[in-house]
Amino acid sequence: MNPSAPQPERPSPSRRRFIKHGIALGAALVAGRVAPAHAQSPPVPDDPSRVVGGPMLPYGERSPFEGALREKGPPSMPDEWGGNFTPLGEMLGTITPSDLHYEVCRGGIPTIDPKKHRLLIHGMVDRPLILTIDEIRRLPSTSRILFLECAGNTRTEWGAPLAPSVQFTHGLTSCTEWTGVALSLLLREAGARKNASWIVAEGADATGNERSIPMAKAMDDVLVAYGQNGEALRPGNGYPLRLIVPGWEGNINTKWLRRIKVVDSPYMTRMESPDHTSLMPDGKARQFLFVMEAKSVITFPSGAQRLPGPGFYEIKGLAWSGRGLVRRVEISVDGGKTWRDAKLQAPVLRFAHARFRLDWRWDGREAVLQSRCTDETGYVQPTLAELVKVRGVNSIYHNNAIQSWKIAADGSVHNVHV
Numbered sequence: 023m024n025p026s027a028p029q030p031e032r033p034s035p036s037r038r039r040f041i042k043h044g045i046a047l048g049a050a051l052v053a054g055r056v057a058p059a060h061a062q063s064p065p066v067p068d069d070p071s072r073v074v075g076g077p078m079l080p081y082g083e084r085s086p087f088e089g090a091l092r093e094k095g096p097p098s099m100p101d102e103w104g105g106n107f108t109p110l111g112e113m114l115g116t117i118t119p120s121d122l123h124y125e126v127c128r129g130g131i132p133t134i135d136p137k138k139h140r141l142l143i144h145g146m147v148d149r150p151l152i153l154t155i156d157e158i159r160r161l162p163s164t165s166r167i168l169f170l171e172c173a174g175n176t177r178t179e180w181g182a183p184l185a186p187s188v189q190f191t192h193g194l195t196s197c198t199e200w201t202g203v204a205l206s207l208l209l210r211e212a213g214a215r216k217n218a219s220w221i222v223a224e225g226a227d228a229t230g231n232e233r234s235i236p237m238a239k240a241m242d243d244v245l246v247a248y249g250q251n252g253e254a255l256r257p258g259n260g261y262p263l264r265l266i267v268p269g270w271e272g273n274i275n276t277k278w279l280r281r282i283k284v285v286d287s288p289y290m291t292r293m294e295s296p297d298h299t300s301l302m303p304d305g306k307a308r309q310f311l312f313v314m315e316a317k318s319v320i321t322f323p324s325g326a327q328r329l330p331g332p333g334f335y336e337i338k339g340l341a342w343s344g345r346g347l348v349r350r351v352e353i354s355v356d357g358g359k360t361w362r363d364a365k366l367q368a369p370v371l372r373f374a375h376a377r378f379r380l381d382w383r384w385d386g387r388e389a390v391l392q393s394r395c396t397d398e399t400g401y402v403q404p405t406l407a408e409l410v411k412v413r414g415v416n417s418i419y420h421n422n423a424i425q426s427w428k429i430a431a432d433g434s435v436h437n438v439h440v
């Protein structure tokens with residue numbers, strides 16, 4: 023379109039949308055009026071089109087103006103709670119860039135030469151296998167976009183609100199495309215025996231991170247992954263080989279995978295006894311929780327962010343379920359009294375982060391924002407009070423409660439429990 027030509031009177035599709043929703047686009051531009059396109063001239067002083075730019079790089083880097091970083095957590099969070107949290111408040115779509123994927127590396131990040139690395143499959147099998155990375159990559163492979171979530175995600179929030187931002191309340195989940203070989207193919211190749219009912223996976227790092235996995239899941243959709251977002255796994259995420267167990271707690275996704283033993287009972291390893299058990303109010307502990315239940319969180323506006331003033335905002339967030347599809351996300355701006363359906367961005371994928379959005383006009387008064395997710399099984403994300411009623415406050419793991427963000431009159435956003 024010729025920018026100097028008179029603009030047609032008909033409103034643009036986006037303008038029509040705002041009118042339909044009763045929100046004038048002008049209200050969104052809280053910083054002041056913007057001249058129509060035909061009255062603007064290109065900014066001159068910094069115009070990068072007038073100077074020769076830098077070189078093209080063999081391996082890219084982001085703009086020096088971008089600064090989103092993983093972080094290990096504020097001083098209010100004990101160090102041993104571990105983890106390098108994804109800055110969820112700064113993530114834009116559904117895919118987490120590999121370099122910002124959260125990390126939990128309990129024994130540090132090992133340096134593994136893929137030429138020397140082997141995967142051993144043994145135990146109750148007819149043909150024990152020792153495979154190189156090259157041999158695994160030669161096998162029929164598949165790619166899937168899947169979320170990963172540490173069972174300890176949101177563990178700060180059982181009592182008083184502890185974490186200041188969505189990075190630290192929810193940043194132990196990320197979503198990337200994983201590429202690998204179906205574990206079922208390797209188990210068939212090894213000739214896993216009929217009476218074998220579990221496998222035990224072991225990593226090559228200092229912790230080993232041994233975990234028992236029921237054979238039914240191992241034969242269903244587990245991946246032995248070597249790829250992440252189109253290239254090899256990042257070292258912190260398991261290079262050169264890891265398990266990806268769709269929808270199940272992060273810990274069972276053994277990184278730096280070196281051994282799979284086919285067995286007939288769970289091995290009660292340290293990581294599944296006592297760790298990754300949840301202490302219930304009656305003094306008993308739940309074990310082998312596995313599935314990450316439906317959960318959602320508003321990433322904008324969220325804790326530690328600030329709204330510059332009243333006006334239009336798009337509420338944005340992420341929802342996921344370890345039981346498959348997210349069906350519905352509702353949003354409340356009055357602390358849970360009334361709810362409106364958010365738009366779910368297509369395509370919504372099984373076991374992946376779904377991006378939800380809702381147009382909103384902030385009137386400048388105090389507001390409490392919440393999101394509530396329903397998955398394909400009909401399960402509805404609980405309030406914290408509902409969760410605590412059943413689980414008490416000593417569960418540590420698997421806190422999927424509704425998160426509340428309070429917007430103060432000055433536009434500052436705070437983590438609150440209502």
Ligand SMILES: Nc1nc2c(c(=O)[nH]1)N[C@H]1C(S)=C(S)[C@@H](COP(=O)(O)O)O[C@H]1N2
Nearest residue numbers: 124125126127128172225231259272273277
């Ligand atoms: N070998 C090994 N596997 C491991 C871990 C580990 O420390 N060592 N951490 C586990 C935990 S607790 C989680 S939440 C996930 C995290 O995967 P990520 O670091 O790729 O996000 O890996 C799991 N697999």
Ligand SMILES: [Mo]
Nearest residue numbers: 172173272273
């Ligand atoms: Mo974890």
